[in-house]
Amino acid sequence: MHEELIANMPLVEGKLAEYVDKVGQRIARHLKKPEETFTFTVIDNPDINAFAIQDGYIYIHRGLIAYLKSEAQLAAVLAHEVGHVTANHHGRQKRAQVGSSVIAGLLAILTRSADVGEASALWGASMVSGYGREMELEADELGSEYLFQSGYDPQAMIEVITLLKDHERFEKQRAKELGKDIQTYHGLFSTHPRNDKRLREVVSKSGQLTKNVNAENNITPFRMATEGMIWGKNYTPSKIPENAYHNNQLAFQVYFPKDWPHSEQRNLIHTENTDGNVKMNINIMARTVDSPALFIKKNLRIPLVRKAESFIQSRLKGHTGFVPTTGLPDQRIAVIYYGRRAYVFRGEINKNADEKQANKDFLNIIRSFRPTSKRILTKQKPKTIHYVKATGNTSFSRLAKHLKIGKFGEGELRIINGYYPAGEPKPGEWIKLIR
Secondary structure (H helix, E strand, C coil): CHHHHHHHCCECCCHHHHHHHHHHHHHHCCCCCCCCCCEEEEECCCCCCEEEECCCEEEEEHHHHCCCCCHHHHHHHHHHHHHHHHCCHHHHHCCCCCCHHHHHHHHHHHCCCCCHHHHHHHHCCCCCCCCCHHHHHHHHHHHHHHHHHHCECCCHHHHHHHHHHHHHHHHHHHHHHHCCCCCCCCCCCCCCCCCCHHHHHHHHHHHHCCCCCCCECCHHHHHHHHCCCEECCCCCCCCCCCCEEEECCCCEEEECCCCCCEEEECCEEEEECCCCCEEEEEEEEECCCCCHHHHHHHHCCCCCCEEEEEEEECCEEEEEEEECCCCCCCEEEEEEEECCEEEEEEEEECCCCCHHHHHHHHHHHHHHCEECCHHHHCCCCCEEEEEEECCCCCCHHHHHHHHCCCCCHHHHHHHHCCCCCCCCCCCCCEEEEEC
16 A cells, blocks of 8 residues: 555655654654554645554655644654554554555545545545544554653644644634635544543643653754745645656646556547556547536446446546456446546456456556646746744734735734734744745
8 A cells, every 4th residue: 555655646755754754763763662663754735634554654744744833743643643553543443455446545535635525435434534532542642652752742742733723713714704615624633622631631641651851842853844845735746657647738647557658649548558458548528517427328328337436536526437348357437527528548458467457557547637737837836834033023914915825824824833813923933934
């Protein structure tokens, strides 16, 4: 699963990724079983999220790091996820199912701006609703212990929850003013109220441990590591798979497996494996008012689709399944609506091909399809985070107007600096700017 993720996901590399790994490994060294191996990965995604899969693979979105204020808070997020792994929450809930459907669901969630309802439809409750209140509390208790043993202030766990609750309040207010649905999703910590008595009790337990340390927050190292990091959408992806196909005219992209050559004609893209026994065509057709499922039945004249399922990725509607074929394995079919067009994916598997691997490759191709931002096409630079010292005249309202970061810019500045909903920075205090 990890190999699939890093092969298909844009990742943050360089000093920020190295810093996150350093913090994570510091936590791992202080576990009861220090021989356990952990891998910490930063996903180049603006959403607020972090998650773990089995065998010590921990992931954190760049978007969540942007809201944190100290190394201790970053350590709290990582320690919480480490707690899920060491407590074997995946196994206890029997949700760690390794397979192409799980990979596809993970990639679908991670390769777009996640809508909670859509993500739930793509891959069940384990990625969206967490592990349930008892397991979240257990992860917090373990995480707090790991923080303390590593020399960090366990209260950082409470600070992160407070920050995320402030963000939730802000997003609700923004959604109300814009007349839109709430788009908040915190993933971890989502089950906790702000003044959670049980949470404060489990965090306080870590302070009763016998080890005597001076709790650290490490604000300065965190500031240095996050200076210049991307804020919001990254219009210059840091990692693009080798065999990527970009259509600038129609503004979409799709990734083919490594070593699969591809060619294009008018309204057709063809790709196949090196043996030539597994092939896929992507036909570009005019869409209809019908659903993608009816498009397959009516426009493609395919009356029967086995294991059919609808999906949404990158906010685009799609439908996929298998077409029974005489003398050959069932063939993968999929339709994705984008703009005025229907993108029709047809997989072909010959008798001597590895059917399981072929269907895995087909699904990865389909799930990789997504629009290309006009800002990427015009090479517009993304916004970044920078630190400055406040003066006696500094106010978040004036900063937001000066930086021209939009109607809700003041609220964003307040949240990332820990001053939501009110208050102003003190003279000489380091604060974050978005520009």
